[in-house]
Amino acid sequence: MKILVTGGAGFIGSNVVDGFIGAGHDVVIVDNLFTGKLGNINEKAKLYVMDVRSDELKKVFEIERPDIVDHHAAQMSVPASVADPAFDAQVNVLGAVNILQCAVKYGTKKIIFASTGGAIYGEADIIPTTETYPGNPLSPYAITKQTTELYLHFYAHHCGLKYTVLRYANVYGPRQVPHAEAGVVSIFMEKLISGGLPTIYHYEEQPDGMTRDYCCVKDIVRANVMALNAGDLEIVNISSGIETSTGQLYRTILESLRERGIAKDAKFDNPHKGPARAGDIRRSCLDSSKAAKTLNWHPEYDLKKGIAVTVEHFLR
Numbered sequence: 001m002k003i004l005v006t007g008g009a010g011f012i013g014s015n016v017v018d019g020f021i022g023a024g025h026d027v028v029i030v031d032n033l034f035t036g037k038l039g040n041i042n043e044k045a046k047l048y049v050m051d052v053r054s055d056e057l058k059k060v061f062e063i064e065r066p067d068i069v070d071h072h073a074a075q076m077s078v079p080a081s082v083a084d085p086a087f088d089a090q091v092n093v094l095g096a097v098n099i100l101q102c103a104v105k106y107g108t109k110k111i112i113f114a115s116t117g118g119a120i121y122g123e124a125d126i127i128p129t130t131e132t133y134p135g136n137p138l139s140p141y142a143i144t145k146q147t148t149e150l151y152l153h154f155y156a157h158h159c160g161l162k163y164t165v166l167r168y169a170n171v172y173g174p175r176q177v178p179h180a181e182a183g184v185v186s187i188f189m190e191k192l193i194s195g196g197l198p199t200i201y202h203y204e205e206q207p208d209g210m211t212r213d214y215c216c217v218k219d220i221v222r223a224n225v226m227a228l229n230a231g232d233l234e235i236v237n238i239s240s241g242i243e244t245s246t247g248q249l250y251r252t253i254l255e256s257l258r259e260r261g262i263a264k265d266a267k268f269d270n271p272h273k274g275p276a277r278a279g280d281i282r283r284s285c286l287d288s289s290k291a292a293k294t295l296n297w298h299p300e301y302d303l304k305k306g307i308a309v310t311v312e313h314f315l316r
Helices: 011-022 057-064 078-083 085-105 117-121 140-159 181-193 217-227 246-258 289-294 303-314
Strands: 002-006 026-031 046-049 068-071 110-116 162-168 170-172 199-202 214-216 234-238 272-275
Touching (some): 011 217, 085 140, 110 117, 117 162, 162 217, 170 217, 170 303, 181 246, 199 246, 217 303
Parallel strands (some): 026 046, 162 234
């Protein structure tokens, strides 16, 4: 199949590109390189340096005629979305609509959409949270992701365009950049490797930090590959299903680095503490049992194994 991956030079997107190419598919990338990197791009993929909002996008579809679009391009920072909701909406909503219009016009069969679990569910009363839990987005970023899901439903109903929505937990792994809260694993690693002391943000009643569901990007890649031929018209959580505090995450990273002789000093046992930021959710953990049924997907990397793989990448 020919697959167009938006955001294919970014952290998650480039890993997904590698997975598709490894599975024998022909891959085209659209990325404006705003946060993506040329060094992430698989040499077997074809790159168009372009914003997903551009009118020129239709020319890419006209030339390439992709069977599948895997949509990862996004403004991905919750704090940035709070600071500038208009820009967030332009990229995440208008960009998505532009892709959907092109997909319908040029015969794309299916969209795989990288959505967000924790951000859409907000402060959920049920942990782990299933896909049937009503959306309660608490940031513009989450609003745009849920809005795109609704657009996908419209295009499926009105135009017959198939889709699979993958609601990711907090993704980490090789190629992650230290960018805002989305890159907490790489932020901690970069700080510790350089001898700095990271900050754990927390609410007063959660001194060890907010909880999240951390899923290794290698498991995310497998979910995207499996979604090529399964999960039509479904919304599916992709997660570890394990609730982990920021403090627990920090200690797992510190232990992995110390096994390699890094951050041995006792000062690293006591990271800085800071107040929760606008848009921070107290608890988030997703139930991925539906992914097992619809995609035959199960996470293969627990936190210790995933962090070890990520540390090895950072130390290259």
